[in-house]
Each structure stands twice: as C-alpha cells, then as structure tokens.
Amino acid sequence: MEAFDLYSPEIDANPFPYYEILREQYPCYWSESGKLWILSRYDDIVQATRDWETFSSSQGNMIDELPGRAGATLGTTDPPRHDRLRALSQAAFARKNIEQFIAPTLDIADRALERICERRAFEFINDFSSQITVGVLFRTMGLPERDHAEIRRKVILPVSTDKSVKGRNPEHIAAFKELSDFLTAEVAVRRANATDDLITHLAEAEIDGDRLSEREVVLTTATFVMAGVESLSSFMSMLALNLHDHPDARRRIVANPELIEPAIEESLRFNTSAQRFKRTVMRATELHGQRMRDGDKVALAFGSGNRDWRKFPNPDVYDIARRPQGHLGFGAGKHFCLGSQMARLVTAIAMKRFLERVPEYHLEVDEIAWNSSSNFRSPSALPFAMP
Numbered sequence: 309m310e311a312f313d314l315y316s317p318e319i320d321a322n323p324f325p326y327y328e329i330l331r332e333q334y335p336c337y338w339s340e341s342g343k344l345w346i347l348s349r350y351d352d353i354v355q356a357t358r359d360w361e362t363f364s365s366s367q368g369n370m371i372d373e374l375p376g377r378a379g380a381t382l383g384t385t386d387p388p389r390h391d392r393l394r395a396l397s398q399a400a401f402a403r404k405n406i407e408q409f410i411a412p413t414l415d416i417a418d419r420a421l422e423r424i425c426e427r428r429a430f431e432f433i434n435d436f437s438s439q440i441t442v443g444v445l446f447r448t449m450g451l452p453e454r455d456h457a458e459i460r461r462k463v464i465l466p467v468s469t470d471k472s473v474k475g476r477n478p479e480h481i482a483a484f485k486e487l488s489d490f491l492t493a494e495v496a497v498r499r500a501n502a503t504d505d506l507i508t509h510l511a512e513a514e515i516d517g518d519r520l521s522e523r524e525v526v527l528t529t530a531t532f533v534m535a536g537v538e539s540l541s542s543f544m545s546m547l548a549l550n551l552h553d554h555p556d557a558r559r560r561i562v563a564n565p566e567l568i569e570p571a572i573e574e575s576l577r578f579n580t581s582a583q584r585f586k587r588t589v590m591r592a593t594e595l596h597g598q599r600m601r602d603g604d605k606v607a608l609a610f611g612s613g614n615r616d617w618r619k620f621p622n623p624d625v626y627d628i629a630r631r632p633q634g635h636l637g638f639g640a641g642k643h644f645c646l647g648s649q650m651a652r653l654v655t656a657i658a659m660k661r662f663l664e665r666v667p668e669y670h671l672e673v674d675e676i677a678w679n680s681s682s683n684f685r686s687p688s689a690l691p692f693a694m695p
C-alpha cells in the first residue's frame with residue numbers, strides 16, 4: 309500500500325499515524341491514488357498558503373473539484389480577483405452583525421434539546437448539529453424553512469466524495485447543478501424584491517461602484533452554504549466526540565462553561581473537519597528534494613500540519629489548556645476561512661447549551677463510520693445516549 313492513499317477507508321477512520329509517516333519520511337509526497345503531491349509539515353503548508361503565485365487556487369481547491377467552480381468562487385481564485393470577491397463578500401457579511409447569530413442558535417438548540425432530553429437516545433448530527441447549522445445559516449440567508457431539508461441534501465452530496473467512483477460521481481455533479489439552479493432563482497427573487505438577508509446583501513454589496521455579477525452572487529452563496537453547513541456541522545460533531553473521548557475535559561467545561569472556547573480551538577487543531585485543500589503549481593519549484601512541475605496538483609494537509617511536533621509539542625495529546633496559536637483548522641493565508649468568527653460563536657453557544665442539558669453522554673456503538681471525502685473528515689453518525 310502506498311504511504312497515503314487518499315481513497316482508503318482506513319485513512320478516513322484515522323489519518324493521523326499516516327500523516328506522521330509523511331511528515332517524518334516523505335514531507336513532499338507524491339500520492340499515486342490522488343495524482344497529487346501532499347505537503348504535511350506545518351511550515352511548508354503555511355508557506356504554500358502565502359505563496360499563491362506558486363501554489364494557486366484558481367484551478368479549484370477541492371481535491372475532486374466540481375465543474376463550474378474553479379476560477380469563479382472565493383476559494384477558487386487568486387489575487388487580484390480573489391481580493392475583489394473577498395472584499396465584496398466581507399462587506400455583505402459585515403451587514404449581519406455577528407450578534408444576530410445568537411438568538412437563532414439558542415432558539416434552535418433549545419428546541420432540539422427538548423426532544424433529545426425526552427428521548428435520551430439521540431443521533432448527534434441529525435438531531436442537533438446539523439439542525440443548528442442548517443437552521444441558523446439558512447435563516448440568515450433568508451431561505452424558506454420548508455426547503456431546508458431539501459437544500460441540505462443538495463449540499464451534502466457535492467461536499468462528499470464517493471470513493472467507489474474514480475473522479476466525480478455524476479449524482480454529486482447533478483446535486484451541485486440543482487443547488488446552483490435553486491440559488492439562481494433565489495437571487496432573482498431578491499434582485500426584484502430586496503429583503504434583509506445575506507443573499508440580498510451579497511447582491512447589493514458595492515465597493516467603488518463594483519458589484520458581484522449574478523453568477524458570482526450564486527456561486528458565493530453556494531460556497532457559504534456548502535462551507536457553512538457541512539464544515540460547521542461536522543466540526544461540532546468532532547467536538548462532541550472529542551469531549552466524549554476526554555471526559556475530564558468535558559467535566560471541566562460543565563463546571564466552567566467558558567472553557568468551551570479553548571476546547572473549540574484545541575478541537576480545530578486536534579481534528580478539524582477540513583483536513584486537506586488543493587492548490588495547483590503555477591511555476592516549477594523544489595521542496596525537500598522533490599521537483600514539482602507546472603500544473604501539478606498539491607494537497608495542503610491542514611490536519612497534518614496541526615499535529616506537527618515542530619509547531620505543537622505533544623501534538624497527539626488533546627489538551628484544552630493548550631491554546632494553540634496559529635492552528636490550521638480554518639486554513640491560513642489569503643484563503644483563511646471567512647466564516648471563522650461565526651463558526652466559533654455558533655459552536656460555543658450551541659455546545660454550552662448542549663452540555664448544560666446533556667452533561668453526560670456515551671456512544672452506543674463500538675466503531676464509528678466515517679464520511680468519505682478527499683477534503684473533509686467527519687463521523688457519518690454519532691449515536692449517543694444519556695445515562
């Protein structure tokens with residue numbers, strides 16, 4: 309077996325021992341299965357995120373990219389186009405005061421927790437984390453509640469990878485097309501009739517007379533929906549799992565809820581849902597004796613950089629007192645996650661509330677099944693029960 313087969317279910321289940329082999333023996337590794345280089349050391353990854361002229365995002369940042377995204381979204385452009393899209397998107401986001409996420413998060417969390425406490429056995433993702441991320445984000449965007457479940461389906465497929473199919477599963481491409489068509493119609497409605505929501509704010513964002521085109525609004529909205537719903541819900545489930553696996557940390561947070569914030573940072577370092585993102589080499593370069601040619605694809609393994617002892621001592625220990633400055637859970641450099649502030653806030657509020665009502669919980673299965681995706685990693689289900 310190769311040192312790191314991107315499409316191996318074993319690696320989905322636990323990539324960390326494999327990352328260690330890469331970091332120590334093959335820091336610039338050619339993966340035959342993925343047909344790309346993998347950079348696994350912290351410093352190399354950070355350097356690559358800064359050097360966009362060599363490591364470009366313009367050919368896509370998903371390892372199995374979807375048609376129509378490359379070169380058209382925030383995550384898939386380089387400066388100066390990226391600077392423009394980022395400034396306009398930030399202008400739209402800034403109109404939503406971050407505090408406005410608090411009330412909907414509390415409201416949805418309380419309703420979900422009512423049901424969970426009645427039943428005492430629950431599946432964390434469907435019954436909690438995904439309800440919150442879908443509800444909060446879609447409300448912010450002004451998407452009608454009756455469509456939420458269906459939009460979530462269209463989002464989940466394109467961010468997952470079907471490893472039984474080489475390349476992209478046509479079903480996922482079709483779901484992304486459906487999502488784009490749906491959002492195109494939503495944007496048209498708001499162009500005709502402005503409402504106070506994030507899609508309208510994106511359509512109206514203007515800097516020095518410059519505005520996003522119709523297609524840019526649709527694709528930026530799609531990025532928010534995909535990044536927001538899936539990364540955030542998956543991250544919350546990773547945090548709940550970490551606190552399950554580390555009961556001492558959980559009890560300390562139950563006793564002192566403010567500790568949820570350092571626990572979030574440590575979870576973003578320890579096992580972020582966003583494990584790897586892609587770049588394309590634009591000018592030949594050499595690293596650790598390996599020659600990367602123009603056009604070669606490269607995976608920046610954020611999840612591995614976060615376990616590099618050169619940056620984080622005792623990296624395989626989950627320690628909520630660590631306060632890991634500069635972790636790569638939200639990426640780094642030009643493409644640092646635009647939703648990081650919102651993701652931290654929503655997670656902190658939701659998880660504090662969760663632990664108030666469910667201070668003790670245990671897994672009802674011996675083995676967790678993992679979602680299979682070349683960029684992301686998360687459990688596909690977390691069946692928990694209260695004592």
Ligand code: HEM
Nearest residue numbers: 369382383535536539540543582585638639643645646647
């Ligand atoms: C805990 C949850 C989240 C995680 C772990 C996460 C992770 C990441 C990472 C690693 C990147 C960098 C991608 C790259 O370098 O190519 C990124 C970019 C991005 N994220 Fe997040 N994200 C999360 C939540 C969100 C939310 C809630 C939103 C929006 C509502 C969002 C919007 C974005 C956008 C727009 C970008 C592209 C930024 C750019 O290219 O300038 N993310 N995210």
